[in-house]
Amino acid sequence: MPDKKASENLKNTGYCIAALLAFAFLMFPLYWMVVTSLKNEIEIFKVPPTLIPHVLNSTSYSAQLKHGDFNMFRSFKNSFVISSCAMLISLVLALPASYGIARFRFKGKRFFILSFLVTQMLPVSVLLTPMFILFKNVHLLNNQFSAILSDATIGIPFAVLILIGYFASIPKELEDASRMDGCNRFSAFLLVFLPIASPGVIVCMVFSFLYGWGDLAYGMTFLQDQTMRPITAGIFNFMGQYGTKWSYLMAFAVVTIIPVVIIFVFMQKYIISGLTSGAVKG
Amino acid sequence: MNRIRRFFKYGNIGYLFVLPAVVYMLLLVGYPIISNFILSFQDVTVMTLNRPLKAFVGFRNYRLLFGDGVLQPSIVNTFIFTVCCIVLQFVIGFALALFFNRDFTFAKPIRGMLMVPWMIPMTVTALMFKFMFSSNVGIVNQFLQVCGLIGKPIEWLLQPRLAMLSLIIANTWIGIPFNMILISTGLTTIPCELKEAASIDGASSGQSFFKITLPMLKPVIGSVLILGFIYTFKVFDLVFVMTNGGPVNSTQLLSTYSYKLSFSLFKYSQGAATANILFLILFVVSILYLKFVYDDKETN
Numbered sequence: 001m002p003d004k005k006a007s008e009n010l011k012n013t014g015y016c017i018a019a020l021l022a023f024a025f026l027m028f029p030l031y032w033m034v035v036t037s038l039k040n041e042i043e044i045f046k047v048p049p050t051l052i053p054h055v056l057n058s059t060s061y062s063a064q065l066k067h068g069d070f071n072m073f074r075s076f077k078n079s080f081v082i083s084s085c086a087m088l089i090s091l092v093l094a095l096p097a098s099y100g101i102a103r104f105r106f107k108g109k110r111f112f113i114l115s116f117l118v119t120q121m122l123p124v125s126v127l128l129t130p131m132f133i134l135f136k137n138v139h140l141l142n143n144q145f146s147a148i149l150s151d152a153t154i155g156i157p158f159a160v161l162i163l164i165g166y167f168a169s170i171p172k173e174l175e176d177a178s179r180m181d182g183c184n185r186f187s188a189f190l191l192v193f194l195p196i197a198s199p200g201v202i203v204c205m206v207f208s209f210l211y212g213w214g215d216l217a218y219g220m221t222f223l224q225d226q227t228m229r230p231i232t233a234g235i236f237n238f239m240g241q242y243g244t245k246w247s248y249l250m251a252f253a254v255v256t257i258i259p260v261v262i263i264f265v266f267m268q269k270y271i272i273s274g275l276t277s278g279a280v281k282g
Numbered sequence: 283m284n285r286i287r288r289f290f291k292y293g294n295i296g297y298l299f300v301l302p303a304v305v306y307m308l309l310l311v312g313y314p315i316i317s318n319f320i321l322s323f324q325d326v327t328v329m330t331l332n333r334p335l336k337a338f339v340g341f342r343n344y345r346l347l348f349g350d351g352v353l354q355p356s357i358v359n360t361f362i363f364t365v366c367c368i369v370l371q372f373v374i375g376f377a378l379a380l381f382f383n384r385d386f387t388f389a390k391p392i393r394g395m396l397m398v399p400w401m402i403p404m405t406v407t408a409l410m411f412k413f414m415f416s417s418n419v420g421i422v423n424q425f426l427q428v429c430g431l432i433g434k435p436i437e438w439l440l441q442p443r444l445a446m447l448s449l450i451i452a453n454t455w456i457g458i459p460f461n462m463i464l465i466s467t468g469l470t471t472i473p474c475e476l477k478e479a480a481s482i483d484g485a486s487s488g489q490s491f492f493k494i495t496l497p498m499l500k501p502v503i504g505s506v507l508i509l510g511f512i513y514t515f516k517v518f519d520l521v522f523v524m525t526n527g528g529p530v531n532s533t534q535l536l537s538t539y540s541y542k543l544s545f546s547l548f549k550y551s552q553g554a555a556t557a558n559i560l561f562l563i564l565f566v567v568s569i570l571y572l573k574f575v576y577d578d579k580e581t582n
Binding site: 011016022023026027029030033036048049097103104105106109112114117121122124125128131133152216217232257260261264275276 | 294295296297298299300302303304306307310311313314315317318321326331378381382384386387388389392394395396397398399400401402403404405406407409410411413414416418419421424425427428455458459460463464467512515516518519522523536537540541544545550553554556557558560561564565568571572
C-alpha cells in the first residue's frame with residue numbers, strides 16, 4: 001500500500017520537524033552563550049539582536065591567554081585536579097563498600113543502604129558551616145584537599161548505590177567458580193567482578209567527576225585564595241570584576257562546559273543510565 | 283584472635299568492605315550534621331570562633347531568626363520556588379517524554395541531547411540566564427521589544443516577583459531533562475499490548491492515557507515528584523549566582539540565607555540554625571520518599 005507508506009513518511013517528517021523545533025527552543029540558551037562569546041561588545045548591544053555574529057571575534061578567549069589578569073586556564077586546571085581526585089576517592093571507597101553490601105549478609109546492611117540514600121539528599125548548606133569550622137581546625141582551609149574531600153561526599157553515596165545493583169546482578173556461581181580456580185575473595189573481586197561491573201564503574205566515574213566539576217559552594221567557601229579556586233568559583237569572581245563584559249563572561253562559561261560536552265559526547269549512554277538509576281543534582 | 287577470625291568468617295567480612303566508606307562518611311557528613319545541630323544552639327560568631335568553650339544559648343538563635351523578618355519570607359520563597367519549578371518541569375518533561383516516546387527518526391538522538399542542560403554546572407546556567415534576563419542587553423527584552431510587546435526594557439532581576447519568575451524559569455530549564463528521562467523510562471515499561479487491546483476495545487487516546495498510562499506510571503511519577511522536590515528545595519548555586527537572594531531578600535531561599543548568615547555576616551550559629559530548618563524539612567520528605575519507594579516494592 002503505497003498510500004499508507006507515504007502517510008507514514010509524512011508523519012515521520014512532521015514529528016522530526018516538531019522535535020527539532022523543541023530542541024532549538026530548549027537549547028537556545030546554550031547557543032546564545034556560544035554566539036555571544038564570539039561577538040564584540042558593540043554587536044552584543046544591537047537591537048534587533050544578531051543570531052549569527054557579523055564579525056567573528058575571538059578576543060574574549062585570547063585576552064585570557066595573553067594578559068591573564070584573570071587566569072581562567074589556571075582555574076580550569078584547579079577544577080580538573082579537584083574533580084579527578086574526588087572521583088578517585090569516591091571510586092576507591094565505593095567499590096569495596098558496594099561489593100560488600102551486595103555480596104555478603106551481615107547485620108545492619110539495610111541501615112547502611114538507607115544511610116547512603118539519605119546522605120544523597122542532604123543539602124550542601126547543612127554541611128557548609130560545620131565543615132568550614134572543621135577544616136579551619138585541621139588547617140585545611142585554602143588547601144585543595146578541603147574541596148576534594150567534601151566533593152567526594154557527594155560522589156560516594158551515588159557510586160555505592162549504583163554499584164550495589166551491578167554487583168548484586170552477578171550470579172553467585174561465577175564467584176564460586178572463580179574461587180575453585182584459585183582466586184581468593186580479593187582477587188575474585190579484582191579479576192572477575194570488577195570487569196563485569198565496569199559499565200557501572202564508568203557511570204560512577206562520570207557522575208563523581210561531574211559533581212566535582214559543578215560544585216560551587218565547597219570550592220568557593222573553603223578556598224579563599226583565587227589561585228586555588230575551581231573554575232565555577234572563578235566565574236563567580238570574574239562576574240564581580242567584569243560585571244557586564246558579557247563576551248568575556250560567556251567565553252569563560254563556554255570554557256567551563258567544554259569538559260562536560262566532551263563527557264556527554266562520549267559517555268551519553270552511561271549518563272542516561274546513571275540518571276535513571278537515581279542520580280542527584282548536588 | 284580466633285574469635286575475630288570466626289567473626290569475619292561468614293557474611294560479617296562484609297563489614298570490612300563497607301568500613302572505609304562508612305568511616306569517611308561519618309567523619310565528613312555524620313560529624314558535620316551533629317556539629318551543625320550543636321552549633322545552632324551555641325553562640326558562635328567570627329568573634330567567638332576560636333574560643334575553646336562556646337556558650338550554649340538554647341533556642342535563642344531560632345528565636346532571633348524567627349524575629350528577624352527574613353527567615354519566614356525565605357521559607358515561603360523556598361516553597362513557592364520549589365512548587366512552581368516542580369509543576370513546570372514535570373508538565374513539560376512529561377509532555378516531552380510522551381512526544382519522544384513515539385517512533386520517529388530523530389526521537390532518540392534528540393532526546394539524548396536534551397540532557398545537556400542537566401549536566402552543565404549550575405553556575406554556568408545561572409550566568410547564562412542572568413545574561414538573557416539582563417535589562418539592557420538581554421535577549422528576552424530584545425525579543426519582546428522587537429515583537430512590540432513591551433515599550434521599554436523590563437528589569438527582570440531587579441523586581442521582586444520577576445526575579446523569582448526568572449529563577450523559576452532557569453531552574454525549570456535544568457529540571458526538564460531529569461523529568462523527561464525518568465518518565466520516558468517509565469513509559470517503556472508499559473507493555474504495548476495493553477494499549478493495543480484498549481484501542482481494539484474502542485478506547486480513545488485520551489481514555490487510554492488516563493486509564494492506562496497514568497495509573498501504570500504512578501510509581502515513577504511519585505518518585506520524580508518527590509526527588510524533584512528534594513533537589514529543588516535545596517538549590518543554592520543557581521540563586522546565589524543569579525540574584526543572591528535579592529532584590530531585598532525577595533528571592534532569598536533557606537539555602538542562600540543560611541550561606542549569607544554564615545559567610546557574609548559571620549553569624550555561624552544562626553547560619554547553622556537556618557540550615558537545620560532546611561535539613562529538617564528535607565529529612566521528613568526524604569523519609570516519605572523512602573517509604574514510598576519501599577511500600578511500592580513490597581506491593582509489587
